[in-house]
Amino acid sequence: MTALPTEQPVATATDEERLARAYLLRVGEPPAPALVAFVGERGPVEAAARVRSGDCPDKVRRETAARREVDLAEQDLETAARTQARLVVPEDHEWPAWPLLSLAVASGRGVENVAAPLGLWVRGGANLAKAADRAVAVVGARLATNYGEHNSAEFAHGLATRGVPVFSGAALGIDGAAHRGALGAGGVTVAVLGCAVDIGYPAGHVDLLKRIADNGGAVVSEYAPGTPPARHRFLVRNRLIAGLTDGTVVIEAGIRSGARNTATTAGALGKVVMALPGPVQSANSAGCHALIRDCKATLVTSVDEVIDTVGRFGPAPEPENPRPRRPTDVLAPEALRVYEALVPRAGRSADQVATESGVPVDRVRALLPELEIDGFAVRGDTGWRRIVRSAPK
Amino acid sequence: MTALPTEQPVATATDEERLARAYLLRVGEPPAPALVAFVGERGPVEAAARVRSGDCPDKVRRETAARREVDLAEQDLETAARTQARLVVPEDHEWPAWPLLSLAVASGRGVENVAAPLGLWVRGGANLAKAADRAVAVVGARLATNYGEHNSAEFAHGLATRGVPVFSGAALGIDGAAHRGALGAGGVTVAVLGCAVDIGYPAGHVDLLKRIADNGGAVVSEYAPGTPPARHRFLVRNRLIAGLTDGTVVIEAGIRSGARNTATTAGALGKVVMALPGPVQSANSAGCHALIRDCKATLVTSVDEVIDTVGRFGPAPEPENPRPRRPTDVLAPEALRVYEALVPRAGRSADQVATESGVPVDRVRALLPELEIDGFAVRGDTGWRRIVRSAPK
Numbered sequence: 120m121t122a123l124p125t126e127q128p129v130a131t132a133t134d135e136e137r138l139a140r141a142y143l144l145r146v147g148e149p150p151a152p153a154l155v156a157f158v159g160e161r162g163p164v165e166a167a168a169r170v171r172s173g174d175c176p177d178k179v180r181r182e183t184a185a186r187r188e189v190d191l192a193e194q195d196l197e198t199a200a201r202t203q204a205r206l207v208v209p210e211d212h213e214w215p216a217w218p219l220l221s222l223a224v225a226s227g228r229g230v231e232n233v234a235a236p237l238g239l240w241v242r243g244g245a246n247l248a249k250a251a252d253r254a255v256a257v258v259g260a261r262l263a264t265n266y267g268e269h270n271s272a273e274f275a276h277g278l279a280t281r282g283v284p285v286f287s288g289a290a291l292g293i294d295g296a297a298h299r300g301a302l303g304a305g306g307v308t309v310a311v312l313g314c315a316v317d318i319g320y321p322a323g324h325v326d327l328l329k330r331i332a333d334n335g336g337a338v339v340s341e342y343a344p345g346t347p348p349a350r351h352r353f354l355v356r357n358r359l360i361a362g363l364t365d366g367t368v369v370i371e372a373g374i375r376s377g378a379r380n381t382a383t384t385a386g387a388l389g390k391v392v393m394a395l396p397g398p399v400q401s402a403n404s405a406g407c408h409a410l411i412r413d414c415k416a417t418l419v420t421s422v423d424e425v426i427d428t429v430g431r432f433g434p435a436p437e438p439e440n441p442r443p444r445r446p447t448d449v450l451a452p453e454a455l456r457v458y459e460a461l462v463p464r465a466g467r468s469a470d471q472v473a474t475e476s477g478v479p480v481d482r483v484r485a486l487l488p489e490l491e492i493d494g495f496a497v498r499g500d501t502g503w504r505r506i507v508r509s510a511p512k
Numbered sequence: 513m514t515a516l517p518t519e520q521p522v523a524t525a526t527d528e529e530r531l532a533r534a535y536l537l538r539v540g541e542p543p544a545p546a547l548v549a550f551v552g553e554r555g556p557v558e559a560a561a562r563v564r565s566g567d568c569p570d571k572v573r574r575e576t577a578a579r580r581e582v583d584l585a586e587q588d589l590e591t592a593a594r595t596q597a598r599l600v601v602p603e604d605h606e607w608p609a610w611p612l613l614s615l616a617v618a619s620g621r622g623v624e625n626v627a628a629p630l631g632l633w634v635r636g637g638a639n640l641a642k643a644a645d646r647a648v649a650v651v652g653a654r655l656a657t658n659y660g661e662h663n664s665a666e667f668a669h670g671l672a673t674r675g676v677p678v679f680s681g682a683a684l685g686i687d688g689a690a691h692r693g694a695l696g697a698g699g700v701t702v703a704v705l706g707c708a709v710d711i712g713y714p715a716g717h718v719d720l721l722k723r724i725a726d727n728g729g730a731v732v733s734e735y736a737p738g739t740p741p742a743r744h745r746f747l748v749r750n751r752l753i754a755g756l757t758d759g760t761v762v763i764e765a766g767i768r769s770g771a772r773n774t775a776t777t778a779g780a781l782g783k784v785v786m787a788l789p790g791p792v793q794s795a796n797s798a799g800c801h802a803l804i805r806d807c808k809a810t811l812v813t814s815v816d817e818v819i820d821t822v823g824r825f826g827p828a829p830e831p832e833n834p835r836p837r838r839p840t841d842v843l844a845p846e847a848l849r850v851y852e853a854l855v856p857r858a859g860r861s862a863d864q865v866a867t868e869s870g871v872p873v874d875r876v877r878a879l880l881p882e883l884e885i886d887g888f889a890v891r892g893d894t895g896w897r898r899i900v901r902s903a904p905k
Contacts, residue, residue: 148849148870185866185873270792349852351845396789396801399663399813408789411804412811418804420792452744456541459742473578477541480578 132210139167140208140238141192145343146170146183149355150234152226153178158237163208191343198344202317203332204242215251215363221388222362230387233358236341242316243309243332245284250307250337251363254284255425256385257300258360258378259293259370264403267293267371270395272300274368277422279306286311286364288356289324289331289338293370293378298331305334311363312340313356314348339363357381358388366391366429368419372406379406382416391429392416446508447495453478457486458495458505466502525603532560533601533631534585538736539563539576542748543627545619546571551630556601584736591737595710596725597635608644608756614781615755623780626751629734635709636702636725638677643700643730644756647677648822649778650693651753651771652686652763657796660686660764663788665693667761670815672699679704679757681749682717682724682731686763686771691724698727704756705733706749707741732756750774751781759784759822761812765799772799775809784822785809839901840888846871850879851888851898859894 132140140163147154157179158166169175170183171190199205207213222235241247257275259267275285275297285301287294289310301308310331312320316338319325332338341359342352357380361367367385369392372378382392394416397404410416417428447455460475461467469487473480487503490496497504525533533556540547550572551559562568563576564583592598600606615628634640650668652660668678668690678694680687682703694701703724705713709731712718725731734752735745750773754760760778762785765771775785787809790797803809810821840848853868854860862880866873880896883889890897 151870181872182870185870185876189867266791349849350840351849351852395792396797396804396811398659398791399788404789405813408811408813411789412813412817418789418801418811420798420801420805424805447743456742456744459744474582477575477578479574483578 131212132208136163136210137196137206137208137238138192139163141195141206141343142167142190143170143237144206144240144341145189145191145195146186147237148182148186149236149341150232150358151182151237152234154182155226155234155237163210163237195343198317199240202242202344204240204316204338204344206238207241207247208238213247215248217248218251218254218363218365221390222358225388232355233362233384233388235362236359238341239359240316240340240342240344241337242328242339243337244335245307245309245337247309247337247339250284250309251286254286254309254364255429256286256360256364256367256381257293257297257370258287258367258381259297260372260376260378260403260406261290261292261294262373262403263292263296263371264397264401266397266401267403268296271296271370272303274370274395274422274425275300275306275308276304278425279304279308281422281426282306283426284309284336286360288312288353288360288377288381289321289328290377291321291323295324295327297370298327298336302330302334302336308336309363310336310338311356311359312338312342312348313353314340315342315344315346316340317344318347320348353377354380358384361385361388361390364390366393366425368425369394369407369410369416371395371397371401371403372410373402374405374409376406379410382410386415393419393425393428395419449493450490450495453482454486454490454495457483458490461496461503461505463505463507466499466504468502472503524605525601529556529603530589530599530601530631531585532556534588534599534736535560535583536563536630537599537633537734538582538584538588539579540630541575541579542629542734543625543751544575544630545627547575548619548627548630556603556630588736591710592633595635595737597633597709597731597737599631600634600640601631606640608641610641611644611647611756611758614783615751618781625748626755626777626781628755629752631734632752633709633733633735633737634730635721635732636730637728638700638702638730640702640730640732643677643702644679647679647702647757648818649679649753649757649760649774650686650690650763651680651760651774652690653765653769653771653796653799654683654685654687655766655796656685656689656764657794659790659794660788660796661689664689664763665696667763667788667815667818668693668699668701669697671818672697672701674815674819675699676819677702677729679753681705681746681753681770681774682714682721683770684714684716688717688720690763691720691729695723695727695729701729702756703729703731704749704752705731705735705741706746707733708735708737708739709733710737711740713741746770747773751777754778754781754783757783759786759818761818762787762800762803762809764788764790764794764796765803766795767798767802769799772803775803779808786812786818786821788812842886843883843888846875847879847883847888850876851883854889854896854898856898856900859892859897861895865896 271293279301284307287297361384394407456476672694677700680690754777787800849869
C-alpha cells in the first residue's frame with residue numbers, strides 16, 4: 120500500500136478497506152446501485168471478496184461480471200500516488216459524507232442512476248469534505264457564448280471571493296470559465312471528471328486541471344486510473360457535481376444539454392437549482408429559460424441572489440435601501456395629486472387645485488401648507504405655485 | 513345628446529344614463545371606489561342626482577366634493593363626438609363587462625385602487641367588448657433598449673397574427689413598439705391612456721394614436737375630454753390595462769417602473785403575468801427578472817409560450833418533436849455503453865468490450881448483433897468495430 124501524500128489529513132480507512140474499494144471501483148461501472156448497496160451491507164472488504172469469488176446476489180453479479188477478474192487495486196493506488204492522486208473512501212475523515220447522503224436518500228426513494236460513489240480518486244490539496252461543506256456548482260454548455268463565459272467567470276469569482284468553493288466539470292466553455300474565475304479570486308475550485316484524474320481531458324484543459332490541483336483545489340473522479348472519457352460517464356459524473364454541492368447554477372445550456380441534466384439531477388437530489396437568464400433569441404440560454412419556466416430552477420442574476428437562494432450560507436448582505444428616484448416619492452397619494460395640480464409659473468387657488476385634482480377643497484387647504492413646509496409648493500400673490508425639486512443625490 | 517358614430521354597435525344605454533355617467537366620470541377622480549359602489553346600488557341616474565345635490569354617503573361626498581358642481585356632461589359628449597370618440601358605459605352591449613369583473617371582485621376582496629371604471633371614452637372602430645374578450649397586454653419601460661423594442665414589436669406582431677388583440681399604454685419605448693407591431697400584422701390594438709382621448713400625449717405618438725383608432729383598434733380612457741396626463745393617472749390607468757386583458761407580458765422594466773406596477777396589479781386581479789428575460793447586466797430587464805424570481809411572473813421567450821401560459825386561447829401549436837441530435841440518441845443505456853467501448857479503426861472482442869464497458873459479456877454478445885442491424889457496429893476479421901454515423905438531417 121502506497122503512503123498518502125503527507126499534507127493530507129489523517130486517513131481512517133485501513134489499507135485493506137482502501138484496496139477493497141479500489142478493486143470495487145474498477146469492477147463496477149458507476150453507478151452500480153446493487154454493488155453499492157451490497158458494500159453498504161457487508162463492508163468493502165467482505166463485499167470485494169464475495170464479488171471476486173462470485174458469491175453475491177444476482178444483481179451484484181450482473182453489475183460486476185464483466186470485470187470482476189480485473190484486480191488492479193494495488194497498481195491503481197500506485198499509479199495514483201505517482202500522479203499526486205489519492206483514493207478517498209467513506210471510511211476516511213475526508214469523505215464528504217453529509218453532501219453525498221443526498222445520493223443515497225434519492226437512490227432509496229427510487230431515483231435512477233444516482234447511487235453514491237464507492238470512493239473518489241482525488242488529485243490536489245483540497246480537503247474534500249471541507250470543500251463540499253458549503254459549495255456551489257457552476258455549470259453550462261461547452262459551446263458557450265461570450266455572454267455565458269463572462270458570467271460564468273464572474274459568478275465563480277464572486278462565489279470564491281465570498282469563500283464558497285466552486286465545483287464544475289472541467290469541460291470547455293462555461294465549466295472552464297467557472298474554474299478560471301474561482302482561481303482568479305484565489306478560491307477553492309473542484310473539477311469532477313467523466314474520466315480518470317490521470318487522463319488529460321479535455322486536452323485544452325490539461326494546464327487548467329494542473330492549476331486547480333496545485334492551488335488548493337481538487338480534481339475528482341470515481342474512475343480508476345487510465346479510464347478514458349465516454350459520453351455515459353459524463354452523465355453519470357453529473358450526479359457527483361450535483362451531490363457534492365448545495366446548489367447548482369446553470370449559466371448557459373441548450374434546450375438539451377448535459378448541464379440541464381446536472382440541473383435535473385440536482386433537483387432530484389433535493390439540491391437548489393438556479394439558472395441565469397439571457398437574451399430570448401440565444402439558443403444557449405434556451406435550456407436555462409426552460410428550467411426557470413418549468414419551475415425547475417430559480418432565476419438568478421447575481422452572486423448575492425445565488426447565496427440568498429442557496430440559503431445555507433447565511434443571509435445575503437442587505438441591498439442598500441434604494442433611494443426614492445424622485446423627490447415626490449415621499450408624498451402620500453392625495454398630496455401628490457394636489458402637487459400635480461400645481462404649475463411652476465402660475466399661481467392657482469385652492470378651489471382651482473381641488474377641481475383639477477379631484478381632492479376635496481378642505482383637504483387641499485390642509486395639504487398646501489404641508490407641501491410648502493416640505494418645499495414642494497409656495498404661496499405667492501397670484502396663488503399657489505409648484506416648486507420643482509431636483510432628485511436627491 | 514349627440515348621435516353615436518353610425519358604424520358602432522347599437523347602444524343600449526339611455527341618453528339619461530350616458531349623460532349621468534359622463535357627469536360622474538368628470539366629478540370623481542378615478543378610482544373612486546365609494547362612488548362606484550354608490551352607482552352600483554342606485555344606478556347612474558339617481559346616483560348622479562344625489563351627488564349633484566350632496567345627498568349621498570360621506571365617503572361618496574368626499575370623493576366628489578371638489579368637482580360636483582362641474583357639470584359638463586353634454587359638452588363632454590359633444591366634444592367627444594367632434595373628435596370621433598364615444599362614451600361606452602356598462603349599460604351598453606359594447607361594455608367589456610366580463611374582463612372588468614376582475615376589478616370589482618378584487619376591489620371587493622380589499623385590493624386598493626382597483627375600482628371598476630364608471631365608463632370609458634373610446635376613439636376608434638374596435639368593439640371594446642370583442643377586443644377585450646381574449647386579449648394580451650404588452651407593456652414595458654419608456655426608456656427601452658433595442659432588444660426590448662424589437663421583442664415588444666415581435667411579440668405584439670405574433671399575437672396579432674394569431675388574432676389576439678394587443679393592449680398597451682401608448683407610452684414611448686416598449687408600449688409604442690407593441691402597438692406598431694400589432695398594426696404591422698394588421699391586428700387589433702388598443703391604447704389605454706392616462707389622459708383624455710383628445711389629448712395628443714405623448715406628442716411623439718399623435719400619429720400612432722390616430723393609426724390605432726383608424727385601423728380597427730381603439731384609444732381608450734376614463735378621463736373626460738381635455739383632462740391632461742398626470743403621474744397618478746398613469747398608475748390608475750394601469751388597472752384598466754390589466755383588467756381588460758387576460759394576461760400581461762412585461763417586455764422590459766426597471767426594478768421600479770410603471771410596467772412592474774401593471775404586472776403587480778394584473779396579479780392582484782388574478783390575471784396571468786408574464787415577463788421576458790434578458791441579459792443579466794441590463795437594468796431594463798431587472799424588473800422582469802425580479803418578477804420571475806419572486807414567482808410573480810412566468811418567464812416567456814416566445815409568442816407560443818405566451819399563448820400557452822394564458823391558456824384560455826386554446827392550446828399552443830405542438831412544437832415539432834425535436835429530432836435526436838445524435839444518431840446514438842436512440843440507443844438504450846447499455847447499448848450505448850457497448851457502442852462507446854468500440855472504436856472505428858480496430859476490431860474488439862466481446863470480452864474486451866465487456867471489460868471496457870462494464871456490461872456483462874452475455875449482454876454484450878446479445879447487443880453487438882443488434883447494433884450491427886441498426887448500423888452502429890460491424891463484425892470484421894479482427895473483431896467488432898464502431899460505425900460512425902452522421903446526424904439525421
